[in-house]
Amino acid sequence: MFENLSERLERSFKILKGQGKITEINVAETLKDVRKALLDADVNYKIAKTFTDTVKEKALGMNVLTAIKPNELMVKIVRDELALLMGGTSVDINTKGSPAVILMSGLQGSGKTTFSGKLAKMLKSKKGKNPLLAACDVYRPAAIEQLKVLGEQIGVPVYSEIENKNPIQIAQNAIAFAKKNGHDLLIIDTAGRLAIDEQMMNEIAAIKQAIQPQEILFVVDSMTGQDAVNTAKEFNDRLDFTGVVLTKLDGDTRGGAALSIRSVVDKPIKFVGTGEKMEAIDQFHPERMADRILGMGDIVSLVEKAQEQYDEEEARRVAKKIAKNQFDFNDFMGQIQQIKKMGNLKDLAAMIPGMGKAMKDVDIKDDAFKGIEAMIQSMTPAERENPQLLNGTRKMRIANGSGTSIQEVNKLIKQFDGIRKMMRMVQRNGNKFPKLK
Amino acid sequence: MGLFSFFSKDKKETLDKGLAKTKESVFSKITRAVVGKSKVDDEVLDNLEEALLASDVGVETTLRIIERIEKRVADDKYMNTDELNGILKQEIIDLLAENNTDFLQDTNEEGKPYVIMVVGVNGVGKTTTIGKLAYQFKQAGKSVYLGAADTFRAAAVEQLCIWGERVNVPVIKQKMGADPASVAFDTISSAKANNADVVIIDTAGRLHNKVNLMHELSKIKNVMQKVIPTAPHEVLLVLDGSTGQNAFEQAKQFTKATQITALAITKLDGTAKGGVVIGISDQFKIPVKYIGLGEKMEDLQLFDKTAFVQSLLG
Numbered sequence: 157m158f159e160n161l162s163e164r165l166e167r168s169f170k171i172l173k174g175q176g177k178i179t180e181i182n183v184a185e186t187l188k189d190v191r192k193a194l195l196d197a198d199v200n201y202k203i204a205k206t207f208t209d210t211v212k213e214k215a216l217g218m219n220v221l222t223a224i225k226p227n228e229l230m231v232k233i234v235r236d237e238l239a240l241l242m243g244g245t246s247v248d249i250n251t252k253g254s255p256a257v258i259l260m261s262g263l264q265g266s267g268k269t270t271f272s273g274k275l276a277k278m279l280k281s282k283k284g285k286n287p288l289l290a291a292c293d294v295y296r297p298a299a300i301e302q303l304k305v306l307g308e309q310i311g312v313p314v315y316s317e318i319e320n321k322n323p324i325q326i327a328q329n330a331i332a333f334a335k336k337n338g339h340d341l342l343i344i345d346t347a348g349r350l351a352i353d354e355q356m357m358n359e360i361a362a363i364k365q366a367i368q369p370q371e372i373l374f375v376v377d378s379m380t381g382q383d384a385v386n387t388a389k390e391f392n393d394r395l396d397f398t399g400v401v402l403t404k405l406d407g408d409t410r411g412g413a414a415l416s417i418r419s420v421v422d423k424p425i426k427f428v429g430t431g432e433k434m435e436a437i438d439q440f441h442p443e444r445m446a447d448r449i450l451g452m453g454d455i456v457s458l459v460e461k462a463q464e465q466y467d468e469e470e471a472r473r474v475a476k477k478i479a480k481n482q483f484d485f486n487d488f489m490g491q492i493q494q495i496k497k498m499g500n501l502k503d504l505a506a507m508i509p510g511m512g513k514a515m516k517d518v519d520i521k522d523d524a525f526k527g528i529e530a531m532i533q534s535m536t537p538a539e540r541e542n543p544q545l546l547n548g549t550r551k552m553r554i555a556n557g558s559g560t561s562i563q564e565v566n567k568l569i570k571q572f573d574g575i576r577k578m579m580r581m582v583q584r585n586g587n588k589f590p591k592l593k
Numbered sequence: 594m595g596l597f598s599f600f601s602k603d604k605k606e607t608l609d610k611g612l613a614k615t616k617e618s619v620f621s622k623i624t625r626a627v628v629g630k631s632k633v634d635d636e637v638l639d640n641l642e643e644a645l646l647a648s649d650v651g652v653e654t655t656l657r658i659i660e661r662i663e664k665r666v667a668d669d670k671y672m673n674t675d676e677l678n679g680i681l682k683q684e685i686i687d688l689l690a691e692n693n694t695d696f697l698q699d700t701n702e703e704g705k706p707y708v709i710m711v712v713g714v715n716g717v718g719k720t721t722t723i724g725k726l727a728y729q730f731k732q733a734g735k736s737v738y739l740g741a742a743d744t745f746r747a748a749a750v751e752q753l754c755i756w757g758e759r760v761n762v763p764v765i766k767q768k769m770g771a772d773p774a775s776v777a778f779d780t781i782s783s784a785k786a787n788n789a790d791v792v793i794i795d796t797a798g799r800l801h802n803k804v805n806l807m808h809e810l811s812k813i814k815n816v817m818q819k820v821i822p823t824a825p826h827e828v829l830l831v832l833d834g835s836t837g838q839n840a841f842e843q844a845k846q847f848t849k850a851t852q853i854t855a856l857a858i859t860k861l862d863g864t865a866k867g868g869v870v871i872g873i874s875d876q877f878k879i880p881v882k883y884i885g886l887g888e889k890m891e892d893l894q895l896f897d898k899t900a901f902v903q904s905l906l907g
Contacts, residue, residue, distance in 0.1 A: 263860070264718065302746070350863040379839040383864055383866065387863075412837070413837065432745070
């Protein structure tokens with residue numbers, strides 16, 4: 157029933173295609189579609205209206221510049237406006253202070269606890285912080301337990317007081333604990349609350365008052381509808397938060413709520429959550445997000461992700477082996493593990509420009525490598541190092557051992573040979589390939 | 594609805610209070626649009642469109658409602674505010690799928706145990722809804738078994754166990770990371786052995802575009818059928834009342850994987866309007882059975898569409 161925003165815009169731009177210039181008449185239909193698309197993307201209806209009015213004004217103003225095609229011009233205007241709406245340049249998180257205190261806030265089920273874990277992990281590994289998590293959700297069953305489990309997963313201690321039902325006290329005690337134990341960063345998880353719940357809103361305002369945090373993050377589900385503006389405004393009025401976190405962006409929502417919130421409360425979106433794994437956290441980049449919404453792909457994020465997970469040592473070792481034509485199944489396996497570390501394959505593929513739409517109905521399984529891994533694991537160490545050893549009987553044994561067929565084993569060997577050949581070629585012509593940076 | 598009369602009065606108040614914000618926005622806008630006018634003109638319809646869009650009703654459904662009203666305006670020539678409100682109410686009620694039974698009545702008709710599988714994306718309130726449902730069954734004198742098949746999210750099993758203690762019903766669980774289908778199998782087996790009336794299976798939240806996770810749901814369902822061939826008797830999709838148009842895609846994908854039989858809309862005690870459910874119920878012909886109105890175990894109410902629309906439009 158619903159096309160995503162980029163598909164819709166693509167289609168509405170097609171209407172403009174072949175037209176000589178942008179006029180009041182031919183832009184009207186396009187703008188109507190843009191507005192519909194924005195509404196389907198859950199952009200607040202008022203903001204959608206303002207947005208299309210601005211786009212129209214700009215489009216008509218550029219009437220004379222007919223050097224480029226009208227549809228391309230429209231893409232540019234819509235894209236620029238979207239990026240502008242979402243807030244210009246990216247803003248980093250403030251971690252100055254001893255300890256720097258980050259207070260989480262938001263509705264029930266927006267993903268505060270999961271995000272607290274991700275943020276702690278990220279600041280620990282990227283900024284070399286020594287974080288402490290504090291469990292101040294004293295209401296939801298097992299909320300404290302949840303944070304503890306996450307803390308254990310990421311190797312970050314969790315401060316909690318099981319018997320204490322006063323989150324303000326717990327937060328204050330957590331600061332004292334952090335100071336005493338040399339933690340330079342404290343992330344305070346709080347209970348989910350509705351903006352109209354007077355008592356709970358007073359409580360979080362009191363927590364803020366008591367601990368004076370460096371950052372207050374408002375966590376919001378990216379699937380939120382029209383109500384996002386009300387909630388964001390209410391939380392902002394009470395807490396004057398410093399940033400927004402957009403969660404569950406690994407879903408297929410277009411995240412129009414992000415645009416709405418950003419323009420209603422004028423606070424930067426600092427992070428996005430993109431999965432259930434503790435690594436699934438990203439900085440928010442308005443331009444990239446606009447590009448992504450418009451189906452222009454997100455190659456920058458892809459490259460960054462690749463660099464992050466890339467083990468240079470390992471790469472150098474493999475390169476050496478390739479040069480000597482010694483690349484074997486062990487190395488192949490290592491490469492697969494590297495790719496897997498980068499996360500969900502479909503997400504990765506969707507970041508490639510132009511792939512977003514193509515990927516929509518393609519079913520890439522996360523266990524795409526499972527068969528290959530099973531086959532390699534069914535090989536003896538000698539076979540892995542010397543693929544030439546693989547004869548008919550050995551192949552049959554591997555097929556049986558991995559629960560695959562001899563055809564699949566043959567296919568794997570063929571693929572492996574192909575990769576090997578290609579790698580040699582790339583190495584020889586190494587300098588001719590464009591650098592990523 | 595009489596079966597749950599033990600809380601109906603209180604809960605009606607909660608619903609009214611929760612939906613009060615909704616009422617203000619939709620109704621006041623329409624009223625404002627119509628004030629000082631003797632008949633419905635384009636401006637009124639524009640305002641109505643805005644009001645519906647602002648309640649997450651969505652473009653398609655809004656346009657359909659407007660179209661039908663436009664047609665009636667054209668046919669009847671003259672129409673005042675009261676008439677417009679009446680027609681609007683009726684149009685929306687017509688879009689909501691018929692729902693004549695509740696789970697409790699159903700349990701009496703089917704064999705024992707009656708199996709309910711609860712699904713949805715992350716953070717919509719599946720576990721909380723299960724706690725509340727268990728409480729209702731328990732209050733009605735039914736024996737209930739809960740299955741902790743969310744073996745993925747940190748402390749999800751503990752969360753369900755706490756609900757089990759509160760409501761005083763047994764929770765069947767395995768370790769975190771265990772196969773959810775196996776937990777479901779265990780739960781139904783032991784409920785059956787103990788002649789329990791109802792089984793409710795909690796599942797991990799999953800985004801509907803994760804193909805593997807959706808397959809996992811189908812698998813859980815298939816495994817249930819090894820114990821009881823007709824299970825699950827109900828698949829309840831829990832939707833967050835503040836979700837926007839993405840709820841459509843959720844309904845579509847979950848229906849594809851598990852044949853949803855009923856909807857529950859949560860968090861309607863906030864300012865969210867839940868208007869998206871109108872279009873979903875219409876398109877997929879799935880009835881809304883329950884609405885969640887808070888965090889306490891009594892905060893679950895049977896969905897009454899007339900009352901819902903009444904509260905929505907005043």
